[in-house]
Structures are given as structure tokens and as C-alpha cells.
Amino acid sequence: MSRENLYLLTDRKGRKYLVRTRPGGRFSHHRGTVEHAAIEAAGPGGVVETHKGEPLWVRRPSLEEYVLLMPRSATVTYPKDAAAIVMMLDLEPGMRVLEAGSGSGGLTLFLARAVGDAGEVVSYERRPAFLERARANVAAWGAKNVRFFLGDLAEAELEEAGFDGVAIDLMEPWKVLDPVERALKPGRSAVFYLPNITQVVELLQSTEGHPLRLERVVEVHHRSWEVRPPVAHPSFRQIGHTAFLVELQRTREAKGGPNREKQETRGDEKERPVAEALRDRDTDQGPDRPGSAG
Numbered sequence: 001m002s003r004e005n006l007y008l009l010t011d012r013k014g015r016k017y018l019v020r021t022r023p024g025g026r027f028s029h030h031r032g033t034v035e036h037a038a039i040e041a042a043g044p045g046g047v048v049e050t051h052k053g054e055p056l057w058v059r060r061p062s063l064e065e066y067v068l069l070m071p072r073s074a075t076v077t078y079p080k081d082a083a084a085i086v087m088m089l090d091l092e093p094g095m096r097v098l099e100a101g102s103g104s105g106g107l108t109l110f111l112a113r114a115v116g117d118a119g120e121v122v123s124y125e126r127r128p129a130f131l132e133r134a135r136a137n138v139a140a141w142g143a144k145n146v147r148f149f150l151g152d153l154a155e156a157e158l159e160e161a162g163f164d165g166v167a168i169d170l171m172e173p174w175k176v177l178d179p180v181e182r183a184l185k186p187g188r189s190a191v192f193y194l195p196n197i198t199q200v201v202e203l204l205q206s207t208e209g210h211p212l213r214l215e216r217v218v219e220v221h222h223r224s225w226e227v228r229p230p231v232a233h234p235s236f237r238q239i240g241h242t243a244f245l246v247e248l249q250r251t252r253e254a255k256g257g258p259n260r261e262k263q264e265t266r267g268d269e270k271e272r273p274v275a276e277a278l279r280d281r282d283t284d285q286g287p288d289r290p291g292s293a294g
Helices: 036-042 061-068 079-089 106-115 130-142 172-184 197-206 274-284
Strands: 004-008 015-021 024-029 032-033 045-049 055-059 097-102 120-125 144-149 165-170 184-196 212-217 225-228 231-234 245-251
Touching: 004 061, 004 274, 015 024, 015 061, 015 225, 032 036, 032 045, 036 045, 045 144, 061 079, 061 106, 061 120, 079 106, 079 165, 079 245, 079 274, 097 106, 097 172, 106 120, 130 144, 130 172, 165 172, 172 184, 172 212, 184 197, 197 231, 197 245
Parallel strands: 097 120, 097 165, 120 144, 165 184
Antiparallel strands: 004 015, 004 055, 024 032, 045 055, 184 245, 212 245, 225 231
């Protein structure tokens, strides 16, 4: 599928609409309609008007806009995080990337753009409906360097050291550490997309004994502003926390416990896993606890 008939329309309030034109098609806005032929005639950079006189600015969608507006079966990886993942994986044209958790195909598209036509993205998804949605979204954007597989990465037969980077978006990523370390080239990185800090802690605890060294854990913040001279202020609507990004680098040999220091215990208190302690803390925040809502 080509992007030649894919357009983005923006109204006077800044609302954006993704439109794929077709012969005889018509776009409906709450302030009127406009023929698809008129959109094509105006072209990128042009303006069309609905039959009620509402102006709509016409251009091609960016990849960021396409990912946020495309049909989805699962919540997409936000572009701010996808861009950070591409940076952390240090991708360039011609590289091969392994992905687990195709979702709606948002991160897949950013990976595919980074490695270019000479590169390849191999993406695994366990849920058939999600896989079909991701496949359709990637095809609608026109990316041809992605291969999708239905199945669990933990059971996949992967060539050893065959990938320059690995991107994981799974609820229990510690279950795929074996295939990750097998597939990843030494010295290259895997990035894990994790919504909760308890997942981060459990993942790092699970890496002990694996040839995977913690590089960094980051949280990406993106703060937009409203600027209408002479007035300027942060936008009232902001994207808050989306995920923690954990980068692990593949080493040649495994070393026990490289990712955390043994916690000291006080008195007779026994050491507990950090993830368990955090869960208990959250559970204890009931209505009678100081600082709780209600």
C-alpha cells in the first residue's frame, strides 16, 4: 500500500484527522464535508473548505502523527518513547532488529524507519488480532522491511547473535531473557518498555546469571507549551508517565549479580525482594493511611 493518498487535515482549533483518499470519497467534519478529490487537488500545503466554509489545512502526516492517529488494538508506544528506544539501540541503516510485542505496530514503524530498506525488523506477537492490526498499520504506511511472526518469543528459533538490537514490550519480559541473549550480538543492546517500576526491579533481579549488563533506566518526559505572544505557558494537557525504558547490554560472559548491590538489613529484619516490598507498600496505602485520598 502506498502513502501517496494519505493526508492529514488540521482544523482551526488544531485538531488533526488522518484521511486516506479514494475515488468518490468524502471526509466528514462536524462543520461540513469535503470531497476527497478536493483534498488531492489542494495537495500538501494547501487548504480546502467544507461545504459550510470551514477551512482545513492539508499536508502529509509525519510518522509521529500517523502512529497516534492510526487504528489500534493495543495502546501504542508513544513516539517520545519510540524515539528514545531507537536512540538507545543506536540503530542505523542496514541493521537487524528483533521486536517482541508488536501491539498496534507503532514502535515497529519507528524501528523500520531507523534500519532503512537495507535493514530488517523481525516482530513477534502472540495475539492474532494484535498481529493483524500491526501488519495492516505497517502496510498502510508502506514499510516493506518488516517480517511478522505469530507466536511467543520464548519459543522462537532464533539464529545466534543475529540481531543488532532487541526491543521488548511484554508484561513479563524476564521470561524471554534466554532468547534475547541468544539473538543479540555481543556489545549490542536490548531495550525493555515497562510501565511499572516493580517490573523494572523484577527484570533486573532476573538478569543475574545472564550475560546482560544494566546500562541505564530512563523515563522520558515531553512537556509542550502554548505560545501566543505575548503570552506563554505550559499546555494544560500533558502526556504524563508512560513507561520506564531499561537498556541491557549483551556481554560475552555472565557475571553473577552485576546489576544490583546486596541491600543491607537493619537489626533482625530479613532482606526481602524489592519488588515484593514495593507491592506491599502500595497495598498498605489504604484510606486510613496518611497521605491517601478518600
